[in-house]
Amino acid sequence: MEYLKKTFRWFGPDFGVSLAEIKQLGVEGIVTACQTVPLGEVWSSETIATLKSEIESHGMEWSVVESVNIHTSIKYGYDDRDDYIEKYIQTITNLAANGIYDICYNFMQLIDWTRTDLDFELPTGASALKYNPIAAAAFDLFILARENARESYSSEIYLAAKSYFDELDGTQRQKLEDAILAGMPGSRKLIELDTFKSNHAKVLKISKKQLQENLSYFLNAIIPQAEKLGVRMAIHPDDPPFSVFGVPRIVSNYEEIKFLLECCPSPSNGLTFCSGSLGASSKNDLIKIIEDFGDKIHFIHLRNVSCSLDGSFYEADHLTGSVPIDEVMKAIVRQQKMRYDNEKGVVRIPMRPDHGHVLLDDKKRQNDFYSGYSLIGRAIGLAQLSGLEMGIRSGLQIS
Numbered sequence: 001m002e003y004l005k006k007t008f009r010w011f012g013p014d015f016g017v018s019l020a021e022i023k024q025l026g027v028e029g030i031v032t033a034c035q036t037v038p039l040g041e042v043w044s045s046e047t048i049a050t051l052k053s054e055i056e057s058h059g060m061e062w063s064v065v066e067s068v069n070i071h072t073s074i075k076y077g078y079d080d081r082d083d084y085i086e087k088y089i090q091t092i093t094n095l096a097a098n099g100i101y102d103i104c105y106n107f108m109q110l111i112d113w114t115r116t117d118l119d120f121e122l123p124t125g126a127s128a129l130k131y132n133p134i135a136a137a138a139f140d141l142f143i144l145a146r147e148n149a150r151e152s153y154s155s156e157i158y159l160a161a162k163s164y165f166d167e168l169d170g171t172q173r174q175k176l177e178d179a180i181l182a183g184m185p186g187s188r189k190l191i192e193l194d195t196f197k198s199n200h201a202k203v204l205k206i207s208k209k210q211l212q213e214n215l216s217y218f219l220n221a222i223i224p225q226a227e228k229l230g231v232r233m234a235i236h237p238d239d240p241p242f243s244v245f246g247v248p249r250i251v252s253n254y255e256e257i258k259f260l261l262e263c264c265p266s267p268s269n270g271l272t273f274c275s276g277s278l279g280a281s282s283k284n285d286l287i288k289i290i291e292d293f294g295d296k297i298h299f300i301h302l303r304n305v306s307c308s309l310d311g312s313f314y315e316a317d318h319l320t321g322s323v324p325i326d327e328v329m330k331a332i333v334r335q336q337k338m339r340y341d342n343e344k345g346v347v348r349i350p351m352r353p354d355h356g357h358v359l360l361d362d363k364k365r366q367n368d369f370y371s372g373y374s375l376i377g378r379a380i381g382l383a384q385l386s387g388l389e390m391g392i393r394s395g396l397q398i399s
């Protein structure tokens with residue numbers, strides 16, 4: 001039985017990590033996107049083919065698209081959403097025409113992920129991404145200044161956030177703001193605070209139920225065509241998997257995943273299993289999610305997080321942390337075995353090491369790559385996960 005397909009995320013020629021460097025890691029596939037195409041516009045077949053050719057010239061394949069981002073008109077249910085859905089369908093049609101069938105996407109509001117510190121120093125001297133709920137509350141209350149935000153927090157958290165914020169100098173406050181407004185992988189450009197505030201005000205007017213209905217509308221529009229093309233859509237969980245700044249989450253736990261898979265039943269409507277995103281909440285049973293929805297897992301992100309009782313977490317190395325990564329890998333390998341035995345589904349599920357610490361020579365070019373996407377840190381993660389997979393297969397006597 002074949003191993004997981006080892007892949008690595010790359011953000012294009014302007015990214016601080018080159019295809020030539022990635023090739024040295026022994027990965028088979030690249031995970032990337034047409035970064036230069038404006039949000040909501042069609043990826044032409046020619047643009048896709050050019051990028052695919054560049055990847056193949058380095059002896060690798062374009063394994064997974066991450067991401068074909070979804071226009072806010074679709075997410076928020078605006079009158080012009082059908083126009084953007086048609087463009088989305090044309091993009092996945094063009095991808096299929098170029099032999100690319102796995103698409104990761106997300107339905108997150110405002111930003112793709114939220115962290116309050118992009119350079120949290122670890123005892124080793126390496127640095128990682130961190131989320132601190134008190135820092136997030138301070139941003140919400142005193143920088144974003146969300147209307148009625150005070151009602152979202154207990155008196156204890158409000159006072160802690162106020163004390164935290166009052167102790168920050170101007171530089172530290174700016175660093176906190178920049179960390180949160182940098183939550184768009186694939187871009188070094190920070191979201192403008194005024195733009196963030198404007199979009200935030202819009203999404204706060206939309207209920208969780210309406211957001212779920214908008215997701216269902218989108219899926220029921222695109223999945224029939226995706227199924228005809230053999231395209232597998234894999235939604236990424238919300239990160240972190242709980243409400244931030246008063247914005248509802250709709251892909252953060254078992255029940256929400258169940259809803260999105262059942263609202264449009266199809267082999268093409270699937271999940272990107274992200275152990276780090278889902279693992280940031282102790283309420284999520286990652287093994288149960290794999291066991292119950294395993295046949296719908298089309299793509300895998302593996303990383304670990306070290307969680308504290310106060311709700312904070314930082315991104316630990318791939319093998320240690322609060323996520324039982326060995327049990328996660330066992331469940332994934334068992335899912336592969338089921339697919340192999342039943343001759344149903346993709347056995348070589350694409351997997352990439354998600355995020356990585358900044359260490360060693362990565363520190364010299366830290367400003368060249370995007371937060372979380374160092375070369376050496378992710379390379380170590382890939383090596384650790386590959387060894388873990390081999391050991392688990394041996395222990396389960398699955399070759």
